[in-house]
Amino acid sequence: MNILEISELICRYDDIIAVKGVSFNVKRGEFLGIIGPNGSGKSTILRSIAKVLKPEEGNIKLNGKSIFKLKAREIARQIAVVPEDTTVNFSFTVLDIVMMGRTPYIGRFELEDRSDLEIARKCMGLTNTLHLEDRFINHLSSGEKQRVMIAQALAQEPEVILLDEPTAHLDINHEVEIFDLLVRLQKKTNLTVIVVSHNLNLASQYCRRLILLRDGKIVKQGKPEEVITEETIKAVYETNVIVGKNPKTKAPHLILLPGDLEK
DSSP states (O other), rough: OOEEEEEEEEETTTTEEEEEEEEEHHHHHOOEEEEEOOOOOOOHHHHTTTSSSSEEEEEEEETTTTTGSSSHHHHHTTEEEEEEEOOOOOOOOOOHHHHHGGGGOTTTTTOOHHHHHHHHHHHHTTTTOOGGGBBGEEEEEEEHHHHHHHHHHHOOOOOHHHHHHSTTTHHHHHHHHHHHHHHHHHHHHHHHEEEEEEEHHHHHHOOOOOEETTTEEEEESHHHHSSHHHHHHHHHHOOEEEEEEEETTOEEEEEEEEESSSS
């Protein structure tokens, strides 16, 4: 069953058309990766799904209903977003940050209750951040901070989580840690995960389906082995590569070649 249906999406920033007639569906419980060069429209699509950016044309359906007919609170109870920039400018504790995920369920003049606190702590347990609850967010490492922001998103009790470059500023072990966490959450809760990533090897390893964009259009979509091919990657990224297989998992594995080698 499709949880999201994106139809003929066109998005514009002033005179620049960032997304050009993109259509695709997302099944409930799917782990989907969106890849492509800089400026290909990846983040713009996420912003449109989250109703942060209104497209010029097209429609997005969430559980069969157009998101443009849903109120922000209704969307926030179904879709959570982890942005690329997770900078917090104030000294909130980790518990404060995660509790902010309960906002869609709290009335204007209401305060959090015990059930909100229980849900927040449960999400912190899922992301291994419970022991950090009294620490200030700006005192954490990048990997810890990213797990806290995922806990905040989970506290919304969403059906879909959107992540924009969740490992962009992390070292190798934390990259794997975050993707392992997302897979566990997806399997345990049937969460639908949509992740934008520049790391093609991580996307190939963890995502069950990939959508490859270039210049605002879908070039190819399908299983990683159908999308991550030498011919396709060379054409889209204009880079000389070798595509082999991960010896352990058999997922496609990309090797970059120096630019001065003969293509």
